[in-house]
Amino acid sequence: MALDISQNSNVDQLVRERVDALITQRFNELVAQRIADAFKKDPAQNKMAIIASKGTLDMAYPPLILASAAAAMGEEVEIFFTFYGLNIVRKGGAKHLQIAPIANPAMPVPLPNILGMLPGMTPMATWMMKTQFFAKHHVAPIEDLLQECMDLGVKFIACQMTMDVMGIKASDLIDGVEVGGAATFIDFANQAHVSLFI
Amino acid sequence: MAATYQIDKTVDAKGQTCPMPVVMLAKAIKDLKPGQVLAVYATDPGAKKDIPAWANKTGNTLLETVEEPGLLTFYIKKA
Numbered sequence: 001m002a003l004d005i006s007q008n009s010n011v012d013q014l015v016r017e018r019v020d021a022l023i024t025q026r027f028n029e030l031v032a033q034r035i036a037d038a039f040k041k042d043p044a045q046n047k048m049a050i051i052a053s054k055g056t057l058d059m060a061y062p063p064l065i066l067a068s069a070a071a072a073m074g075e076e077v078e079i080f081f082t083f084y085g086l087n088i089v090r091k092g093g094a095k096h097l098q099i100a101p102i103a104n105p106a107m108p109v110p111l112p113n114i115l116g117m118l119p120g121m122t123p124m125a126t127w128m129m130k131t132q133f134f135a136k137h138h139v140a141p142i143e144d145l146l147q148e149c150m151d152l153g154v155k156f157i158a159c160q161m162t163m164d165v166m167g168i169k170a171s172d173l174i175d176g177v178e179v180g181g182a183a184t185f186i187d188f189a190n191q192a193h194v195s196l197f198i
Numbered sequence: 199m200a201a202t203y204q205i206d207k208t209v210d211a212k213g214q215t216c217p218m219p220v221v222m223l224a225k226a227i228k229d230l231k232p233g234q235v236l237a238v239y240a241t242d243p244g245a246k247k248d249i250p251a252w253a254n255k256t257g258n259t260l261l262e263t264v265e266e267p268g269l270l271t272f273y274i275k276k277a
Contacts, residue, residue: 069217072224073255138213
């Protein structure tokens, strides 16, 4: 759009409008470029926050498998162990995790509840899951996954409040677990692109 | 048949299931220098997608995937 300078008194006005239009257009381009670059470098894309709240054998796997896979992909991962999830990080806790067949219709081998409540059924279901389900298909046991996570730099945090409620002391936990509260977790989760409640 | 690469390290993840193939790969590639090539052997069918996803996320190059009955071989070049 060329300038029409036949009317001198308007030149100033026309120049101003032209420069405005050009600057706005260029500025918008530059800002869009900067935003696109910033998103590519977004540190939140590299963080994963997981809450592990369950203490049965089957539910101990998801947080540890996801955490170790994410850490293997270069992500910064924190697992917040709370409520029954604390059993996973107690000293000796990992090998005593169990699964009860009673009222658990999702069990791989469904069992009528009236049988599931008999003494010995929970240890048997646990043994079956450990050997026939996991070991047979070469899935690492929980203790090994805990070690892999720690080797890869996954941070373990134990929930102070539920520790107090369940009477667990910091010395009852395996080495390498820090103690924190909800705010500790939320602070990290705020920066994480992926936050999971398990 | 795969092109021949100069293999600087191998990772034997045969018989291992998720997440072990990528976990073993991540640990093994730490000691390599940029440009070196690592071969991963795996039997886990999930690895077929996991290893490329790992390479994409970490910025390393998946040179080639070789699928044979019962064995997957991945050639990875460290970025």
